[in-house]
Amino acid sequence: MPSLPAAEVQAGSKIIQDVITPLGSTLFAKGKILLPRDLEILQAFLIQHVEIEGSENENKTAEPTKVASKQAAVKTGSIVNETLLSKSNSPLHDEYDKMLVLIKSSYRSVAAASLPIYELRSQLELLISHLNDYHVLKFTPHVLSEEDYNYHNAVLSALTCYKLAGWCGYPQKDWMQAAFAGLLHDIGNTKVDPALLLKPDSLSSSEKEEVRRHTTYGYQLLRNVTAINEGVRLAALQHHEKVDGSGYPLRLEGSQIHFYAKLVAVADIFHAMTLERAYRKPQSPFLVLEQLLKESFGMLDPVIVQTFIQKTTDLYNGTRIRLSDGRRGEIIFTDRSNPTRPMVQVEGKIVNLAIERELYIQEII
CATH class of the missing domain: 1.10.3210.10 (Hypothetical protein af1432)
Structure with a gap:
């Protein structure tokens, strides 16, 4: 069986080269037998071609597949796909x-x-x-x-x-x-x-x-x-x-x-x-x-x-955070009696969130 487009691969096929995501991670390892659900995963990760047992290209590396997948992903223009590819893996x-x-x-x-x-x-x-x-x-x-x-x-x-x-x-x-x-x-x-x-x-x-x-x-x-x-x-x-x-x-x-x-x-x-x-x-x-x-x-x-x-909330001192007013800082001390409201250093000043209740941590950076 030749190298196949992912959309044509059937359940039960055996992979002979690692399937690589557009971001360079291994999606499926060489030797895996594909299950029906795996076919949907191939499509979700924008995989274009898969090397299947019996392929005339068995001795080739998986790099062309990786490159083709990456190029195809760029061509999609999908907002969701671009978001996926822009994230660190x-x-x-x-x-x-x-x-x-x-x-x-x-x-x-x-x-x-x-x-x-x-x-x-x-x-x-x-x-x-x-x-x-x-x-x-x-x-x-x-x-x-x-x-x-x-x-x-x-x-x-x-x-x-x-x-x-x-x-x-x-x-x-x-x-x-x-x-x-x-x-x-x-x-x-x-x-x-x-x-x-x-x-x-x-x-x-x-x-x-x-x-x-x-x-x-x-x-x-x-x-x-x-x-x-x-x-x-x-x-x-x-x-x-x-x-x-x-x-x-x-x-x-x-x-x-x-x-x-x-x-x-x-x-x-x-x-x-x-x-x-x-x-x-x-x-x-x-x-x-x-x-x-x-x-x-x-x-x-x-x-x-x-x-x-x-x-x-057992976070180490120095954890970077963003406050509800948009300012950025870092945690310098957590009082275990107020675990959600530690002391944070912001713009050179110490802010005690247990006292300044109008402020809170919006997210950890």
């Missing part, structure tokens, strides 16, 4: 982008086909292998489009839940399942009218009720999926329950809520508020942490919230 971003493509495809097809749980697990493991490079407050995906909000929320929640499970001292056997809980918690949204999910105005009572059904829809979709445990299914059902019994759909209290669902509740709220939505700009992660602290009194699990805040 990293293994974490590479695996994140692959996970995003896979979860997007999985969510869209789940109503008509079984969930590709083993492919999801394989890619999730690859993503988590770079977890040391993931900082909850610092990590920004390459491309953030409003229509992909649910998928970004899923992948980010998976990463955060994995970390949070470890921080909270849960057994290591639960960490991957907690990541699955984050990845799949909103899968029930696939059965909700998209217009309701994107509606910027207040929802009517009947519309709210329909949106809230995503929790039961999610449990139903995951009920017969293998390789996940019951806690993952319960996280889909219970992640909007509140420890004081005011949540939905079952108005469960405290210990009645599975701890995966409690982890997901914190991760979901954090990423929902810090990601850009069709009707709302992203909020400062530091202000969101403060909001989570307020909700920990009667609504979210207080131990999980406090652990999340302490761990994510």
Whole structure:
């Protein structure tokens, strides 16, 4: 079989040369057997040609493929593609982008086909292998489009839940399942009218009720999926329950809520508020942490919230930041009793954010 355009490659083909992204990273290694989902990943990364086993060009290097891919990417003129190519690359971003493509495809097809749980697990493991490079407050995906909000929320929640499970001292056997809980918690949204999910105005009572059904829809979709445990299914059902019994759909209290669902509740709220939505700009992660602290009194699990805040704000002195008024500076001291409001040095002056409450950290640079 000759070198083929990526659009003509079939599942089951064996790669004989590393597939290189336009930014120079290895997308798929030599010897990989392509799965159906891999074909979508090839297209998402703008790969133009792939060297397949039996190719008459087996002895040639992969460099022409790399160059051709890069040239083709430039010719597209797509804003999204240009944005992707303009970002610095990293293994974490590479695996994140692959996970995003896979979860997007999985969510869209789940109503008509079984969930590709083993492919999801394989890619999730690859993503988590770079977890040391993931900082909850610092990590920004390459491309953030409003229509992909649910998928970004899923992948980010998976990463955060994995970390949070470890921080909270849960057994290591639960960490991957907690990541699955984050990845799949909103899968029930696939059965909700998209217009309701994107509606910027207040929802009517009947519309709210329909949106809230995503929790039961999610449990139903995951009920017969293998390789996940019951806690993952319960996280889909219970992640909007509140420890004081005011949540939905079952108005469960405290210990009645599975701890995966409690982890997901914190991760979901954090990423929902810090990601850009069709009707709302992203909020400062530091202000969101403060909001989570307020909700920990009667609504979210207080131990999980406090652990999340302490761990994510454990930043080294000298961390560069941008304040809400646009000025740039660096953290010089963090008082653990006010972890979201450290002392920062700005333009030669020390600003105590615990005192100057009108200011806050907008982002870490």
